[in-house]
Amino acid sequence: MPLLKDEDQQFLREEFARKLAGPVKIVFFTQALDCMFCQPTEQIIRELLPLSDKLSLETHNFAPESEEAKRYGVDKIPAIVLAGKKDYGVKFYGIPAGFEFSTLVADILDVSRGETSFSPDARDKVRAIAKPVDIQVFVSPTCPYCPPAVRLAHMAAIENGLISAAMVESTEFQHLAHKYNVMGVPRTIMNETISLEGAPPEQLFVEKLLEAAQ
Amino acid sequence: MVDSQKYDIVVIGGGPAGLTAGLYAGRGGLRAAVVEKLMPGGLVANTERIDNYPGFPEGISGSDLAQKMQAQAAKFGAQFVSDEAMTIAAEPKSFIVTLASRAQLKAKALIIASGAYPRTLGVPGEKELLGKGVSYCAVCDGAFFRGQEVAVVGGGDSAVQEAVYLAGLCSKVTVIHRRSSLRAAESLQRVAFKNGKISFSWNKTVVAITGDKQVEGLRVMDKENMKEDVLPVSGVFIYVGYHPNSAVVKDLVRLDENGYIITDENLMSSAPGIFAAGDVRRKLVRQISGAVGDAATAAVAAQQYIENL
Numbered sequence: 001m002p003l004l005k006d007e008d009q010q011f012l013r014e015e016f017a018r019k020l021a022g023p024v025k026i027v028f029f030t031q032a033l034d035c036m037f038c039q040p041t042e043q044i045i046r047e048l049l050p051l052s053d054k055l056s057l058e059t060h061n062f063a064p065e066s067e068e069a070k071r072y073g074v075d076k077i078p079a080i081v082l083a084g085k086k087d088y089g090v091k092f093y094g095i096p097a098g099f100e101f102s103t104l105v106a107d108i109l110d111v112s113r114g115e116t117s118f119s120p121d122a123r124d125k126v127r128a129i130a131k132p133v134d135i136q137v138f139v140s141p142t143c144p145y146c147p148p149a150v151r152l153a154h155m156a157a158i159e160n161g162l163i164s165a166a167m168v169e170s171t172e173f174q175h176l177a178h179k180y181n182v183m184g185v186p187r188t189i190m191n192e193t194i195s196l197e198g199a200p201p202e203q204l205f206v207e208k209l210l211e212a213a214q
Numbered sequence: 215m216v217d218s219q220k221y222d223i224v225v226i227g228g229g230p231a232g233l234t235a236g237l238y239a240g241r242g243g244l245r246a247a248v249v250e251k252l253m254p255g256g257l258v259a260n261t262e263r264i265d266n267y268p269g270f271p272e273g274i275s276g277s278d279l280a281q282k283m284q285a286q287a288a289k290f291g292a293q294f295v296s297d298e299a300m301t302i303a304a305e306p307k308s309f310i311v312t313l314a315s316r317a318q319l320k321a322k323a324l325i326i327a328s329g330a331y332p333r334t335l336g337v338p339g340e341k342e343l344l345g346k347g348v349s350y351c352a353v354c355d356g357a358f359f360r361g362q363e364v365a366v367v368g369g370g371d372s373a374v375q376e377a378v379y380l381a382g383l384c385s386k387v388t389v390i391h392r393r394s395s396l397r398a399a400e401s402l403q404r405v406a407f408k409n410g411k412i413s414f415s416w417n418k419t420v421v422a423i424t425g426d427k428q429v430e431g432l433r434v435m436d437k438e439n440m441k442e443d444v445l446p447v448s449g450v451f452i453y454v455g456y457h458p459n460s461a462v463v464k465d466l467v468r469l470d471e472n473g474y475i476i477t478d479e480n481l482m483s484s485a486p487g488i489f490a491a492g493d494v495r496r497k498l499v500r501q502i503s504g505a506v507g508d509a510a511t512a513a514v515a516a517q518q519y520i521e522n523l
């Protein structure tokens with residue numbers, strides 16, 4: 001059964017036609033066995049692909065130490081990397097379903113332009129960061145407050161090559177949720193040291209990012 | 215200065231009221247923008263199940279209803295702006311809305327549909343343990359407490375409804391209420407009383423939420439004998455009412471003592487051209503059906519206002 005209804009497909013087709021600037025490559029890491037959400041994640045991607053000829057798919061069988069996994073910094077599956085003119089370090093670990101589907105679509109649009117909707121002030125501050133920051137945003141698909149948190153992280157990655165950012169679906173990666181003591185979502189972890197609860201306003205997010213880059 | 219985009223109506227908030235206002239304005243042939251800072255759907259999006267919205271006799275999940283409302287508004291041409299309205303400036307016969315991204319929207323009329331946000335208990339431990347066992351959204355965080363004991367604070371519809379949802383995941387749910395009876399609808403109460411996993415702790419107030427790295431329990435006080443007790447739980451879900459999101463118009467329109475926008479029968483506020491719809495408005499019942507009804511009135515009244523400018 002298709003996940004996207006006819007009218008949703010139509011809506012997205014028009015949205016992509018209007019707003020996709022350049023090509024976006026969806027790099028998908030998967031595995032045939034022992035990955036409950038790989039197949040449904042692939043289905044989401046396969047339904048998106050035909051909606052614009054600017055979208056392409058590159059699928060890799062996941063092996064932790066493989067060349068590709070290393071190149072994209074992917075360490076678990078299912079994983080989606082969105083690449084535009086370059087690899088911006090925008091990742092999704094776990095299925096981008098429920099509310100996170102809207103994050104995936106908004107990210108595709110940003111990656112195609114290589115631009116984000118940060119306010120000018122926030123953008124300047126993010127671009128000026130000179131140390132690597134790795135961001136993980138823990139979410140659940142039923143959380144309406146999660147997409148804004150993931151979007152901020154992904155936007156930061158798009159603006160600055162030293163920043164990489166991943167959505168992490170908590171129920172699929174329980175060991176990580178446990179490791180980082182996630183008991184509520186969204187929860188943003190920067191460089192393993194700084195954490196943020198809830199959907200932060202842009203200004204607070206940028207403050208914490210600067211702190212993480214100290 | 216950023217060029218401002220011109221609209222007939224700018225709607226602030228994309229919950230049921232805002233989406234309906236967008237639908238009516240779009241259908242009325244007006245150029246309308248709906249500004250939403252989080253996700254379209256508002257509070258509905260974080261509600262597990264809705265059983266009292268007409269047209270869905272089997273009930274409908276909050277996120278499904280939110281998506282349907284958004285699709286319907288989009289179909290009639292409402293534009294969505296994913297941003298936060300920060301300030302509003304009144305000019306002769308128009309308003310300028312400045313967004314967090316600094317972009318500006320110009321409109322002949324505004325519909326404020328910014329709803330309300332959950333009230334906090336204001337007790338020690340609540341802020342410190344947010345995201346570590348303290349939650350205001352059961353559908354977001356319930357799964358982290360699978361098989362564990364949790365508490366729900368409150369006695370209204372939301373509290374009881376979400377307690378029932380949590381009972382499907384957790385081993386035990388204690389509803390803590392400061393009165394000796396619930397305010398929730400009869401039918402909801404019946405479902406909750408029948409559920410073997412839900413128990414009720416009456417006439418109790420929460421004094422503190424305890425725990426170091428995560429919630430370990432609640433200190434509750436009996437309102438009659440003032441005795442304190444400890445309830446060991448690993449999660450606490452708080453549903454004790456709401457505060458209106460009216461800060462953005464507080465200097466422009468009359469608010470009641472609790473911050474709700476006061477409107478006339480056509481839902482215009484004290485400022486000509488600024489209308490209000492949904493939970494942000496002073497009224498008796500705050501429900502989805504009321505929010506969409508408000509929005510229909512406000513959109514039509516706003517259109518008439520614009521035509522008479």
Ligand SMILES: Cc1cc2nc3c(=O)[nH]c(=O)nc-3n(C[C@H](O)[C@H](O)[C@H](O)COP(=O)(O)OP(=O)(O)OC[C@H]3O[C@@H](n4cnc5c(N)ncnc54)[C@H](O)[C@@H]3O)c2cc1C
Nearest residue numbers: 227229230231251256257299328329330492493500501502
């Ligand atoms: C747990 C729970 C269960 C419920 N169950 C039911 C039920 O079963 N049936 C029922 O009828 N009702 C139910 N309700 C009540 C119902 O959700 C509300 O009455 C309804 O959502 C009100 O709609 P609204 O559009 O006025 O406001 P909201 O739904 O609160 O939407 C307001 C929107 O405005 C946005 N916003 C606020 N300020 C700004 C700004 N400055 N800029 C941009 N955006 C802004 C917010 O992010 C929000 O999305 C429930 C509520 C809760 C919390």
